[in-house]
Amino acid sequence: MARCFIIGAAGKVGQQLTRQLSSKGHRVTALHRKPEQAETLQAAGAKAVSGDLQQLSAAELAQLMAEHDVVVFTAGAGGAGIALTNAIDGEGLTLAVAAAEQAAVPRFMLVSAFPDAGRGKTPSEGFENYMRVKRQADAELVASRLEWVILRPGTLTDEAGSGRIHADLAIPYGVVPRADVAATLVGLIEQPAIKYQIIELTQGDSPIDEALQRLQRD
Numbered sequence: 001m002a003r004c005f006i007i008g009a010a011g012k013v014g015q016q017l018t019r020q021l022s023s024k025g026h027r028v029t030a031l032h033r034k035p036e037q038a039e040t041l042q043a044a045g046a047k048a049v050s051g052d053l054q055q056l057s058a059a060e061l062a063q064l065m066a067e068h069d070v071v072v073f074t075a076g077a078g079g080a081g082i083a084l085t086n087a088i089d090g091e092g093l094t095l096a097v098a099a100a101e102q103a104a105v106p107r108f109m110l111v112s113a114f115p116d117a118g119r120g121k122t123p124s125e126g127f128e129n130y131m132r133v134k135r136q137a138d139a140e141l142v143a144s145r146l147e148w149v150i151l152r153p154g155t156l157t158d159e160a161g162s163g164r165i166h167a168d169l170a171i172p173y174g175v176v177p178r179a180d181v182a183a184t185l186v187g188l189i190e191q192p193a194i195k196y197q198i199i200e201l202t203q204g205d206s207p208i209d210e211a212l213q214r215l216q217r218d
Contacts, residue, residue: 002189003027005068005105007053007096008075009046010037012158013111016182017072018044024186029068053092061099070107070189071100082129089130093137097144107195108146109188111181112138114154114200116173138198147195149188153181154202166204167211174202187212 004021008014009030021028022045030046032038038048049064053075056064065071073096077084093110100108113134141148154174161179184201187208188194193216204211 001025001027002070003029003068004189005029005031005065005071006046007031007071007073007092008111009041009048010034011074011076011078013074013156013178013181013185015040015044016179017074017185018046020182020186021189022046024190026186026189029064031064053095054087056095056099058095058098058102061095062102065099065103065105068103068105070109071096071105072109072111072185072189074111074185076111079126079130082126085126085130085133090133090137094140097141097146101145106147107149107189107192108141108144109149109151109185110137110141111185112150112152112198114152114173147192149195150198151181151184151188152198152200154200156181162203163208164203164205165201165208165211166206167199167201167208167215169198169200171200171202176201176203180208183208184212191216 004026006014009018010032018028018030028046030041030048031051032048033052041048075088075092077088138150153176157175157177159177161177165180191212
């Protein structure tokens with residue numbers, strides 16, 4: 001059983017992850033910002049804790065993270081503008097990494113962005129900023145003292161998960177159901193030998209466990 005602290009638990013991937021982890025017997029603490037989100041997260045099997053990444057200090061967040069085995073950061077501004085993207089996807093990640101280091105949480109998983117997202121389209125200023133912030137967040141986590149994994153899913157869909165993925169260090173761009181992103185995160189949590197890797201993810205033909213086993217490199 002892993003003790004998991006999820007930042008962004010109220011989001012679409014976060015809720016799927018909360019339910020899947022809880023159903024497998026893992027202990028989940030779900031950070032949420034809005035009071036009305038607590039009931040949904042509790043129903044999904046989590047201990048809901050209130051906290052706003054824009055208001056918490058690193059020390060306060062570290063206190064909430066204490067005695068957990070892994071932090072999963074799947075928070076994001078969701079296209080709500082440059083300022084909020086900078087605050088959540090950027091400064092929020094910086095805060096979470098600092099808090100995890102202070103709390104001595106050994107493992108940290110970040111849901112990031114696939115580098116080919118938006119290719120072939122004329123990018124908006126907001127999208128360019130989003131990709132820049134995501135890249136900087138990846139770099140900050142890699143430079144930390146934590147055992148990190150960065151997951152870069154393709155275009156997210158709300159289709160039912162198939163349990164089959166394509167995951168490796170570099171793959172062609174594609175789509176992936178949010179349910180399979182969550183299931184991949186569960187698999188990564190359950191395979192601690194996978195660390196210090198940036199993994200690209202789309203839907204595919206391989207069962208999740210098999211795909212992740214191939215990523216266990218000496």
